[in-house]
Amino acid sequence: MPDLSSQQDALFAKTGFLLCLCLLAWLLSASGAQAQPEQVPPDIEPPDLTSAAAILIDANTGQVLYEKQADQRFYPASITKILTAIVAIENGNLDEPVSVSEAATRVDGTRVYLVPGELKSLRELLYAMMLNSGNDAAVAIAEHIGGSVEAFARMMNQKAKELGATHSHFVNPSGLHDENHYTTARDMAKIAQYAMRSPIFREIVATKTMPWNGKEWESQLVNHNKLLWQYEGATGIKNGYTSIAKQTFVATAKKGESELIAVCLSAPSQPQMYRDLKLLMDYGFEAFEPIPVVSEKERFFERDRSREIALRTSREIHVQRPVAHASMKEEPITRQVILEPLRYPIHKGQQVGLLKIQWGNQPAIQVPLYAAEAVPLPEEKQNENTPSLSLFFWPGIAMAAFGILCFILYRKYRLPRRWRDYVQGSVQAKRSSSS
Structure with missing residues (x-):
């Protein structure tokens, strides 16, 4: 009759061996999965054209x-x-x-x-x-x-x-x-x-x-x-x-x-x-595939002469990314507002600048920027265009004084002459009546 302890030792040995085999198989499969390269779409070759x-x-x-x-x-x-x-x-x-x-x-x-x-x-x-x-x-x-x-x-x-x-x-x-x-x-x-x-x-x-x-x-x-x-x-x-x-x-x-x-x-x-x-x-x-970089509702704010102007694009803006780069690290995207010389007032929807978009090392693109809201004439410009009251005040005072002076002189010299005319008329009337 076989020794019970030896049977148990054999069973443990077999079990351990099987466990080692399973562990080894798992490690090999895991390392193989990690080593398998990521599936990247192949580059699509540019077409060969007959056009010059x-x-x-x-x-x-x-x-x-x-x-x-x-x-x-x-x-x-x-x-x-x-x-x-x-x-x-x-x-x-x-x-x-x-x-x-x-x-x-x-x-x-x-x-x-x-x-x-x-x-x-x-x-x-x-x-x-x-x-x-x-x-x-x-x-x-x-x-x-x-x-x-x-x-x-x-x-x-x-x-x-x-x-x-x-x-x-x-x-x-x-x-x-x-x-x-x-x-x-x-x-x-x-x-x-x-x-x-x-x-x-x-x-x-x-x-x-x-x-x-x-x-x-x-x-x-x-x-x-x-x-x-x-x-x-x-x-x-x-x-x-x-x-x-x-x-x-x-x-x-x-x-x-x-x-x-x-x-x-x-x-x-x-x-x-x-x-x-x-x-x-x-x-x-x-x-290529389109990648959104600006949403239709997005607003850009730029300062001009101490005022902030809200700007927008006319639609959602995409850049075309090569499909072969889709699984790679995302390229940085930079956006820069280029404001045109502005003349106020600005109407809603009026083009006032450009949005420069740079994606990675790709050539920059530019899209129009429009005023998101109407912008009135700046207050200082209104003051420049609206004549100040001080421009009229002193000339008005001078003209009024001149008018008063003329009236006084008129009264001073006009009334005595009228009085003399009245006296002379009375004297002549008396002479006529006496004769």
């Missing part, structure tokens, strides 16, 4: 997500009409009738076949220009707003300069080729970003078709922008072509909180241009 120049930006902030020869000069062709449209919208009455000149009807290129003397509203001409790319409509608009094509071109260049599109020059409203009519991908992105803030402009460029009742023909205008049918989320804007400029395009698309603007210049063919645009948009939406 291109840029992709965030429509709200202007943050650049991709660029290729973005500052190189190219001929824009009909994407010029983006600037033509926004200048006309800001300087004209959309419902005002426009009389078409003979010069407008003789312009080269794509037309909607306007006839001399035909009356069309400015709104109709804008649709004809942006949907059907009518050069005759563009010239009619320019002559109506500027008085002449040359004067309107000066307005276009002034607006481009205001928007920071300083590497561009325009000589006509349609984009017909001219050696002195040029732009860059970055400049066109800035112009498009500004134009897309206009609700009227957005409505026009998002329209797919529109009935057209011309003086000599009726038809339906079809937007030349095929992305409106071919790319989900497309919202605009305009294509262009000349034999020298080749294919040009500015496109916008929106998905979720992100809206992007893509510009392609000098693409070799229309199919390749649309391929480039789709690649750019896909890259922007897949490789």
